[in-house]
Amino acid sequence: MTVSPDSLSRYLAEAHDMVFVCDPSRRITYVNQSASSEIGIEAERLIGRDLLLGVEEYSRSLVEDLFNQTLNRIEWHGEILLVRSGGDVFPAYVSASPIQDDNDEVECVLVIAHDITQRKKLEEEIRKRAELASSIIRTAPIGIFSLDKDRTFKAVNRAFTSLLNIRSPVSLIDQSFDRVSGEMNPELVEAIESGFDNKEALITNKPLRGEGPEDLTVSLTVIPQMNPDGKVEGVVAIIEDRTELMRVEEQMLQADKLASTGFLAAGIAHEIRNPIAGIYTVIDVLAKRVRREGGNEEPYQRILTNIDRIEDIIRRTLEFANPTQIQPRNSDINALLVQVLDFFKFHPIYQRVTVEWDIAEDLPEIFVDPKQIQQIFHNLAMNAAQAMKDTGGTLQISTHMTSLSKTGGDKWIEIRIRDTGPGIQEDSLKKIFDPFYTTKPPGEGTGLGLSVSFSIAKNHGGELSARNHPDGGAEFTLRIPVSKM
Ligand SMILES: Nc1ncnc2c1ncn2[C@@H]1O[C@H](COP(=O)(O)OP(=O)(O)O)[C@@H](O)[C@H]1O
Ligand SMILES: [Mg+2]
Structure with a gap:
């Protein structure tokens, strides 16, 4: 079924997009309802006016140039700013097509535009969110990187590269994971690799490199990334430096243990101190007597030396429990x-x-x-x-x-x-x-x-x-x- 010219012009009149037609001198010869209501000027008052009327001041020279192009039979489209009669500016996506007569002369220019305020807002929102996400990753104190299915780095943050003493995260982007895997503990590398078989992993407190005196203790989380068909598209890995934490935990544990055993030991040490002193006195008297009687006092002296050692232990125990x-x-x-x-x-x-x-x-x-x-x-x-x-x-x-x-x-x-x-x-x-x-x-x-x-x-x-x-x-x-x- 063909559309009659009458219906066609009705469709145009009611179209959601703004429609303008201009003569080659840029004067408006037609606008539809949408155009006149977006610009905020009645259709009759727009007819005969310059098309630039609805164009925001700074976009005017651009539109002028582009309009002249259409006169050379070149179509154009793009985003420009339009202006309402009240002065409000809004972004629009515009396409302008030259319409030629039988002699191939440009008879008029058809301009179709639609308001893209909503789309722009959305784009801005998405851009902001992406920026936020990437700035969180960039500055997070935990190492984060992602690999695509070819095991190529797609995102790397500074914390990760500084864990491995690599100068710049940028230098790893688009590089193969092999560039760093050789420097990492094979156990960690294996967990990351198994992410590609869709295996999640959480490994805690492992040496980062698996060797060396200054090695760090890290925890690793591996999260496979799936596409909507359920195929693994890549892997995200998170590496957390736990060295400091482990050190503090260990010291605290030891301090606790010392406090309790110390308390116990001090109690015992205190209790045996007096009987030991009693034994010492008795043995000392015996030793002296044996010496006087010309006997062999050596065994007694050995006992005394050992009692001295016990005394020493008691003294040090008390000292450490109650410094x-x-x-x-x-x-x-x-x-x-x-x-x-x-x-x-x-x-x-x-x-x-x-x-x-x-x-x-x-x-x-x-x-x-x-x-x-x-x-x-x-x-x-x-x-x-x-x-x-x-x-x-x-x-x-x-x-x-x-x-x-x-x-x-x-x-x-x-x-x-x-x-x-x-x-x-x-x-x-x-x-x-x-x-x-x-x-x-x-x-x-x-x-x-x-x-x-x-x-x-x-x-x-x-x-x-x-x-x-x-x-x-x-x-x-x-x-x-x-x-x-
Ligand atoms: N330099 C060291 N080399 C090897 N082992 C050590 C060293 N220092 C301490 N140790 C170990 O720690 C233990 C406890 O040390 P310490 O508390 O000083 O008690 P002690 O020296 O009386 O045994 C020692 O018995 C030893 O097994
Ligand atoms: Mg010692």
């Missing part, structure tokens, strides 16, 4: 260390130990109890020497400033004491700070050195931790805040 008041003074950590090691110089156990120093010269003085801090150094140096007593070895002592959070924050002095002995037995690592935990034969160890040291560190707002150095030997790290007290 004497801290008497802080401005102290130079390096000097305190040197004094302790000077003392050991002449100790037989240090004859086969070489001490290596790596000391930061510009450490600030800190407000600590020098005697107590030296007690820690003494305990650590003694343990190290005992660990190397059969083989000899090197004691490496280093000090430097550090701040624990990446963002700067509080300043700490960090002291590392490392030996080249056999290292701490794997199953002991979790227990060495427990009071009375020792792997040494009686007479050599009481198992109190490290728990006392831990308590002192804690009382100074500091931390003491241990690990086996990847290149062998045990390493103890003491951190003391510069201005906590």
Whole structure:
């Protein structure tokens, strides 16, 4: 069925889009209802006026140029700003087509426009949301990246690249995942890869690289991305640095344990102190009598020596459960260390130990109890020497400033004491700070050195931790805040 010219002009008149017809001199010869109501001027008053009337001032020269193009039989369309009679400006999508007569002359220009205010608003809303989402990802303190199904990076944030010490996230975009997977713990890589088989994963507290002394502990979440057909389109991975958290948790756990065992131990120590003193007095009297009578007092002396040792244990137990008041003074950590090691110089156990120093010269003085801090150094140096007593070895002592959070924050002095002995037995690592935990034969160890040291560190707002150095030997790290007290 063909449409009659009458119907056609009715359709045009009622069309939702604005319709204008102009002669080649840009004068309006026709407008439909929609056009006159959008522009806000009655149709009769628009006829004969310049088409530019409804065009916003700044769009005018553009429209002028484009209109002249149509006169050269070139169609155009695009977005311009129109203006209502009240002065309101609104965006419109406009197309202008030259209509030619039988001689191929441009007879008139048909302009169809529609208001795109709503669409523009929506576009702006979408743009804002996308911007928000990407700025959250960009600045989030957790590492985030996404891979497409070819395992190519499509989004990477700074936190992720800084975890892996890569300078810029931009440099990874469109690169293959292989570029970083070699640097990551294979267990994590496997979980990310399995995302492509549509497997979600949550892995907590694993080493990021799986090696190295400065390795970070991270948690990984893998989320496969599906398209509407249920096919895996890519993978999003979230990596959270848990190193700091783990360290704090561990120290807190140890402090709790110490507090409770310390309480118990102190109770027992207190109770046996008097009977032990009684026994000592009796044995002492016996020893003296035997000596007077010319007998062999040696067994009695052995008992007395052992009672002395028990006394010593009791004293230290009470000390650690209820440490004497801290008497802080401005102290130079390096000097305190040197004094302790000077003392050991002449100790037989240090004859086969070489001490290596790596000391930061510009450490600030800190407000600590020098005697107590030296007690820690003494305990650590003694343990190290005992660990190397059969083989000899090197004691490496280093000090430097550090701040624990990446963002700067509080300043700490960090002291590392490392030996080249056999290292701490794997199953002991979790227990060495427990009071009375020792792997040494009686007479050599009481198992109190490290728990006392831990308590002192804690009382100074500091931390003491241990690990086996990847290149062998045990390493103890003491951190003391510069201005906590
Ligand atoms: N430098 C070290 N190398 C190896 N093991 C160590 C070292 N320091 C401490 N340890 C382990 O920690 C345990 C507890 O140490 P500590 O509390 O000082 O008690 P003790 O020295 O009396 O045994 C030791 O028995 C030992 O097993
Ligand atoms: Mg010890």
